[in-house]
Amino acid sequence: MKVQVLFFAQARERVGRASAELALPEGSSLDDALAALARDFPALESLWPHLAVAVDGRLARRGAALADGSELALLPPVSGG
Numbered sequence: 001m002k003v004q005v006l007f008f009a010q011a012r013e014r015v016g017r018a019s020a021e022l023a024l025p026e027g028s029s030l031d032d033a034l035a036a037l038a039r040d041f042p043a044l045e046s047l048w049p050h051l052a053v054a055v056d057g058r059l060a061r062r063g064a065a066l067a068d069g070s071e072l073a074l075l076p077p078v079s080g081g
Contacts, residue, residue: 001023001025001026001028001068001069002022002023003021003022003024003028003068003070003071003072004019004020004069004070005019005021005022006072006074007019007074008073008075008076009076009078011044011047011051011074011075014044014047015041015043020041022037022040026068027065029063029064030055030060030062030063030072031062032066033072034053047074047076050076050077051074051075051076053073053074054072054073055070055071055072056070056071057073
């Protein structure tokens with residue numbers, strides 16, 4: 001199955017692009033997708049403890065099921081004033 005990944009703010013800066021497509025085995029979970037992203041994009045390592053992840057527009061918890069065509073968004077914390 002294929003999953004679209006969107007990178008925002010610091011995550012986008014670290015990976016050098018706004019999106020990527022992951023090919024995952026059928027029945028994969030969010031944990032599987034995050035493991036693949038950690039392997040494919042080591043520049044994200046220091047951000048992992050701070051990232052929120054949305055699946056299809058909703059904040060998701062680890063272990064959430066994914067479907068073919070799901071969209072993941074990696075959301076770093078935002079600061080500013």
